[in-house]
Structure formats: C-alpha cells, structure tokens
Amino acid sequence: MSETENSTTTNFIRQIVEQDLKAGKNDGHVHTRFPPEPNGYLHIGHAKSIVLNFGIAKDYNGQCNLRFDDTNPHKENIEFVDSIQQDVRWLGYDWQDRLFYASNYFQQLHDFAVELIQAGKAYVCDLDGEQMRAYRGTLKEPGQESPYRSRSVEENLALFARMKAGDFADGERVLRAKIDMGSPNMNLRDPTLYRIRHGVIHHQTGEAWCIYPMYDYTHPVSDALEGITHSLCTLEFEDHRPLYEWVLDNISIPCHPQQIEFSRLNLEYTVLSKRKLTQLVDEGFVEGWDDPRMPTVAGMRRRGYSAASIREFCLRIGITKSDGLVEMGMLENCIREDLDAHAPRRMAVMHPLKVVIENYPQGQSESLTAPNHPKDEAMGERQIDFCREVYIDQADFREQANKKYKRLVTGGEVRLRNAYVIKCEEVMKNNQGEIVELRCSYDPETLGKNPQGRKVRGVVHWVSAQHGVKGEVRLYDRLFNQANADKVEEGGRFTDNLNPDSLRTLTDCYFEPALAEAGVGEQYQFEREGYFILDSRQAAREALVFNRIITLRDSWAKIDKAGG
RNA sequence: UGGGGCGUCGCCAAGCGGUAAGGCACUGGGUUUUGAUCCCAGCAUUCGUAGGUUCGAAUCCUGCCGCCCCAGCCA
Numbered sequence: 001m002s003e004t005e006n007s008t009t010t011n012f013i014r015q016i017v018e019q020d021l022k023a024g025k026n027d028g029h030v031h032t033r034f035p036p037e038p039n040g041y042l043h044i045g046h047a048k049s050i051v052l053n054f055g056i057a058k059d060y061n062g063q064c065n066l067r068f069d070d071t072n073p074h075k076e077n078i079e080f081v082d083s084i085q086q087d088v089r090w091l092g093y094d095w096q097d098r099l100f101y102a103s104n105y106f107q108q109l110h111d112f113a114v115e116l117i118q119a120g121k122a123y124v125c126d127l128d129g130e131q132m133r134a135y136r137g138t139l140k141e142p143g144q145e146s147p148y149r150s151r152s153v154e155e156n157l158a159l160f161a162r163m164k165a166g167d168f169a170d171g172e173r174v175l176r177a178k179i180d181m182g183s184p185n186m187n188l189r190d191p192t193l194y195r196i197r198h199g200v201i202h203h204q205t206g207e208a209w210c211i212y213p214m215y216d217y218t219h220p221v222s223d224a225l226e227g228i229t230h231s232l233c234t235l236e237f238e239d240h241r242p243l244y245e246w247v248l249d250n251i252s253i254p255c256h257p258q259q260i261e262f263s264r265l266n267l268e269y270t271v272l273s274k275r276k277l278t279q280l281v282d283e284g285f286v287e288g289w290d291d292p293r294m295p296t297v298a299g300m301r302r303r304g305y306s307a308a309s310i311r312e313f314c315l316r317i318g319i320t321k322s323d324g325l326v327e328m329g330m331l332e333n334c335i336r337e338d339l340d341a342h343a344p345r346r347m348a349v350m351h352p353l354k355v356v357i358e359n360y361p362q363g364q365s366e367s368l369t370a371p372n373h374p375k376d377e378a379m380g381e382r383q384i385d386f387c388r389e390v391y392i393d394q395a396d397f398r399e400q401a402n403k404k405y406k407r408l409v410t411g412g413e414v415r416l417r418n419a420y421v422i423k424c425e426e427v428m429k430n431n432q433g434e435i436v437e438l439r440c441s442y443d444p445e446t447l448g449k450n451p452q453g454r455k456v457r458g459v460v461h462w463v464s465a466q467h468g469v470k471g472e473v474r475l476y477d478r479l480f481n482q483a484n485a486d487k488v489e490e491g492g493r494f495t496d497n498l499n500p501d502s503l504r505t506l507t508d509c510y511f512e513p514a515l516a517e518a519g520v521g522e523q524y525q526f527e528r529e530g531y532f533i534l535d536s537r538q539a540a541r542e543a544l545v546f547n548r549i550i551t552l553r554d555s556w557a558k559i560d561k562a563g564g
Numbered sequence: 565u566g567g568g569g570c571g572u573c574g575c576c577a578a579g580c581g582g583u584a585a586g587g588c589a590c591u592g593g594g595u596u597u598u599g600a601u602c603c604c605a606g607c608a609u610u611c612g613u614a615g616g617u618u619c620g621a622a623u624c625c626u627g628c629c630g631c632c633c634c635a636g637c638c639a
Contacts, residue, residue, distance in 0.1 A: 011577095037638085039638090071639080074638085136635055184567040185567055185568075187634075195637035235570090239567075239634055263632090317576055320576090320577075321570065323633095336601095374597090375602085406599065415597055417598070448597090458598095555599055557599090
C-alpha cells in the first residue's frame, strides 16, 4: 500500500471517532471489526465496509478484527470462509491474530441467555412461525403477547435446557426476549434469540449445537466480548440499534460498543446483494463467483482491477447516510488512473486486416525498439519485429473518409506505431467485395522522425504477420443494461435486465511476441484499445487468452457516432 | 402523524450561523508517434419546498413534498 491514497478523507463516522478519542472515551482506544457472514463471496459493497473499518483502525492507531458472523449454518460453508479471508488480504488488509467467529462465543452466548431467563427477560415460546407472525401485529397495529410469555423462570430454564439437549424438533420452540409487543419498532416485539436447527453440520462447531443464536442477539455480545468500540454497519440495521442496546443493557457484560450506521453502496449496471449474486452463479448466468463481470472482489481481481484502485474508489465515494446510486464512471476512472500509471504498453490487433508493404524486401525483417511506457522511462523498452507483412485493425482503414478520420484511407498515409509511415496504394477485395488486404508502401526515412513537407494523419497499432502470436481476447461489458439493475417491471425478474453482450470473445487476434511471455496478474495496455490481463484460469493452457480490463477513454467514438 | 432514516451541480460529496470545497462526468483550448495520458479554462447567486428566527441561514425552528428501511425461527 505505497500509493498515495487520499489522506484528507473525512466522514461523519471518523468525526465521531475523533470526538470520542478527544473525550478520552474507551481509554483512547479504537477497535473496529469487519463481520461478514460466510454465505457468499465478498463484493465491492463489502470492500467499502472493509476500507472503512480497517482504514479507521489504521488511521487512529487502533485495531480491526475479522469476524465471521456464522450463526446460520444453513447458508454457510467453508469455501466462503476461505475466499473471504483471501479477498480481505488481497485488498491489502491484515487482521493479524484477530480472526474470530461468532461461533467461538456459542457457550458464552448460551450462558448470557440463561442470565436473561433468570432475570425474567427471556422466555421459551411454543408458537410456530405462522402464529408468531399473527401475534406480532402489523406496522400500524401493536402485537399480542404470546400465551407462553408468562412462564416461570424455572420452566423457561428447563425448556431452554431441553432445547439445547435436542429434545425438540426444528421450529417447535424458540427462545424470545421479553420486551414489548406494543412497541412501534417491530424489532422490539419480543424478538427471537435462539432457534433450533438439527441435521446441519456447522463449518466450525460441527454438531456440537442444535440451537443457534440470532444475529440481533449475537452481534452486540460478540462486539462486546471483543472490546469493539465502534460497531459500524449499514442503514437497514438502524432500527435494530435499540435491540442492540437492550441486549447489552440486560446482561452482565461491562463493554458497551457504539453502533453507527452508514448507507450501503449501490453501483450502476450491477447488483450488490448476496441473494442476487448467488442467483447469478447458481443459475448459470455467469461462470462463477469470480467471473470477470461480477462485482465480487474475486471477479474484479480476475478482471484485472488492482486492489489499490478499488480502495481508492471506496475512499472517493465517501461514507454518509444518504442512499445513492454511484455511476460506473467513478469506478472506471479509478481503474484507468491506476492502470495508466502502471501498465506496460503493448500492441495487439483484434480484427486483423493484412497489410503488404510492397517496397519492403521479401524475407527481410528488422527489430525495432519501443518504450514500455510513454512517460515512465524506468519501465524500460522492448523489441518489436517489423517485416513486409503486418496486420492492422479493420477499424483503422476506410476506403474514404472525411478529414476527421485520422487513420489510413486509400492513397493516404498513416504511421505504424513505433515504426514507419506507410501509404495505402491499393485495396484488394474478394468476390463479395469485402476488403481482404491492403497493398502499401513505406517510407524508410520515417523511423523515429516525421517526414518532411507533409503531415501524417494519425498513428495506428500493428503486429507483424510473421512474428505475431495468435490468441483470444475476451471483451467484457457491463453485466446489466439498466443503470438501476434492481429495478424490474411488474412480474419481471432482475435477470431480465442482464446484458446479453456482456461477454464477447474474439478468437482471431494477433499479439506482439513480447506478450507470449505475459504472466498471471500482469496488466498491459494494448495501445489504442484498452487494458488487458492474461486470464488467470486459462494461464496454464497453450493458447493465450486475455481479458479486457477496461477500454481506453474513447473520444473518437463520440465524434464518429455523431457522423464524423 | 405506526416507527426509523435521508434530501447540497448529471453522479459522489465537503459544509456544523458569517455569505456554496473537492472528485467523477461534461464542454472548450493546448501538447502528443496511443483520437490515451498530461496541461489550461468553463461548469450551483444557490442548498427538496413554503414560511419563521437572526444584522446574517445550506446550517436553527415550523409546516409541506419526495425517497429509503422495518411485520425471518436471515444477516
């Protein structure tokens, strides 16, 4: 993390932390935590939370724990536990020896529950799910008290022990907090604290428990047990805060963390809910959690986004309580900024058009030197082979065009990037009238210098037909067609918004020889095309497969579209 | 009037009673062997809205409008 990240970042949460520090609260300590449930892969919304939590710990000399909120074994598994750790590390953060699981606290959670029962603040309820819903009331009407609410402490203790011992089936009993069925806050209408789950093997505790604590009960206790000072979560938990407080106020625990909520990230043209991402994976709309089109950390890594640019993005969007929809352009700018500075330049032709340079001797070739970066000399240079036959991109030739078209036209000149100026002498077509080859001449006096007395229209990239390496390129585009991908028509599904062209594969591409040695994780700029990275899943194969990370900014596209 | 939140430029976001930061996007112009990068310039007389308090209001008060969240034995 040596890059200069926005150090002036401030937000309302940091202000609270600073005030607390100034007031000497928590003995001057700051301790945060990132608490994912291992029921899916991390996405860029989690990255926002990670950057916030670990960033605050780092900037205020504090600590940040990684804690798995693993209270619902039904949806969780070890693959997710592993991927989350890998992704947090990849993003550049270190929890040192502070890796925890809510399940580490199952015994203590149980003991505190017994405390609540003894204090008459929790009871075992026999209502089933449907009945419970009916008793809960509605948003505008108060609920009714459960007929089991007034059980004696002794009976509750005995029943809870039997729940734990496995005497009851799933759903048969539940432990509830005794708070207020008439509360306007639904979360306070005697929320469930424990439920029964048989027949699932918890990835950490195996079959040791058949009762599992709910999030609302587990979270405050876990935070307090770990000495968390500031418990940061997203806005939808705002209504849960009174319950968070209630739990800590009613058990014998000295620590009392402060819960602070911020708005979750919404990004244009993608979805950021684990439920929907899971559907995309399970229903085969994408290759997997690490599909380069996914907004997951694993997907973005495979796509070629750097950890630094994702961090930068998270800092730029800020932390507030107002919900918004962030433009893709914001992310894309962060990606490009990083890539422009660090990616070595190369040449690749994706829609090849053969060019024969008639005045270049048959059988001859020469090695040209090209810088790896136009501004950063320290990045060195590489050799490129030039010969009589080269490929240029089909988009870089038009039989005729107006003055705005700065590429090759019949009878016109153009510079081959890092090489000579060529002139189009003749256009060869097949029986269908399609252009199949260009006959050109080159000016041997134009290597490293401009021709005298005439102006060359533009510069075009190329690859030697003899020396170039053939391979595949995968062009990725936005996953959804709608900026607000969550928004669906009546009766529709969010997958209706999927972009059918989010992946296009080009198999007839030519890469300059240096790219044959490309390694996993190395990002390149294919000049005039965009940024690319070797696909990490294809790397072991013979064929070269490059993923397009992102295009270059393209002001020509606008001009061309407007009619030149 | 169920409860809880949020409304500052197209997007994100500073601002915390003293007269609207910054970034992204966009629009001009310059440099350029990438139509990239870089550089320079422009881009909110106004802060959802209507009143009120004040010498002074995006900031304080009141009403109204709009949007988001909550009725899992999910997190």
